[in-house]
Amino acid sequence: MSGRTRPPRLFATLATMSLALVAVACKPATQRADEYETLSDRAFAGKDYRHAADMMKEAVALDDSTPRRWLKLGRAREASQIYSGAAAAYQQALDLQPDNVEALQNLAVLAVRGGEYDTAQRYIEPLLLLDPDNQAGLLSSGAVALAKRNFAEVDRLATRIVEVAPQRADGYVLRARMHDMQGDSETAVRILEARAKDDPTNSDLLMQLMALYRKLGQRDGIRATAIRLMPLFPDDPRYAMEAARAYQARGDTKRAQEIIARVRTKHGGSPSVMTAIAEFWRNNAPPALAAGEIAKVAEASRPAVRVAMARTILGMGDPAATLRVLEPLTRTPIAPTNIEAHTLSARALLAAGRPDAAQAKVDEVLAFDGSNPEALIVRARLRLNRKLYREAANDAQVVMADDETNSEATLLLAEIRSREGNQVLAANVYGTARQKFPDDVGVARAEIAWxxxxxxxxxxxxxxxxxxxxxxxxxxxxxxxxxxxxxxxxxxxxxxxxxxxxxx
Structure with a gap:
């Protein structure tokens, strides 16, 4: 700019910016910390917990001697599910203020949540000395006693919690958990059901009930609880589907279908939800009608849902319909986006009694992905049918080595050992399956059939x-x-x- 001068307005602007920067830099650290804390409060109120935590981290970097700031950092981290970071922040607040009740109770709760019961006890004892009726302290103490199976102490604490906070369900839940741990789940159910009459919209209470009914296998209880949970979680398809089953069981088909329609509208793109809907039709409609309805939905759905629907149809014993549903996806060459459809079609071809076509398809899949577990299982079954026991066992064992949670491969290996005449090895594999999948009724059923x-x-x-x-x-x-x-x-x-x- 030789020979030229800056415009006066530009000089004024630059001067103003420089003064502003100097003003910010010259603010006391505590004042700047206050500004970050204000930003954090706004983010927390808007449920942007990660940003709230970031802002409070800036605040404590400027002023690390105010317990309030550390507590807020802990709350934001806890809301962000950064539990170790939350505990560290609460500990800083406690170090600055050893009688801080909030820091003590939050540290006790986090320790219980992490299963660190001795650590929890170190926070609970001073907490209850400072505030003998502290609800979080009493509950944490009850959880520790429950973990140590000190049932007399659990019962005493449950009684005290009900006395301190009769309007809350915590004491009743603690006593119910005690009875359940003692093997008396029926009494636990009665305690919670009695409380639920006075507190019908307490979702935590109802979810505890649901867990107990599932454990007991009491279908009527599961369904009745789902009906109560559905309006509390209107966007959760699990409770809606359970409620639909409940209304169907009561003969209220219209209400059940209304729920199903709402779930389809909200979650029609979810394979897992649509599979649940397909299973509902499968269990509540004549087979031909159910299969037709499932196929109709599949044809109007995105590929992932179409494959899920096809899998349900195959499970109903209709491989021909399965192949028809999959055909739009399998007419194109194998790619990552359609490999599951091709693999399922190989399984359907085998079920349809077309082993040569199944072999050709499975070879095609394995040429694209040599470790595809479902394709390996189909090939193992094809080899088993041809009495190629060693090769079939190799395929099953490859799947088992890659995925220890694949119960189908384990049961297939047991079947291979049995059919080749080695019942001792078959017994060993069934024993392994029983140990690996102790809660799987399908595994138990297979071993019993053998x-x-x-x-x-x-x-x-x-x-x-x-x-x-x-x-x-x-x-x-x-x-x-x-x-x-x-x-x-x-x-x-x-x-x-x-x-x-x-x-x-």
């Missing part, structure tokens, strides 16, 4: 009785009844008492 096929009825009944004793739900009772219908084993007489105790 035992019955080996004319080992007493062992089959013992397996069914053990599963019933461990689970006490409708599926376990049905498996036990079916097993005992095929054997006169002594275990059936003992297990009948468990059925009588479990039925309601």
């Amino acid at each position: 035992l019955l096929g080996q004319k080992r009825g007493e062992e089959a009944a013992q397996r069914a009785a053990s599963f019933l004793q461990a689970h006490r739900n409708a599926s376990a009772r049905q498996l036990f009844s079916e097993t005992c219908a095929q054997t006169k084993a002594a275990a059936c007489r003992a297990g009948a008492q468990a059925i009588a105790a479990g039925d309601n």
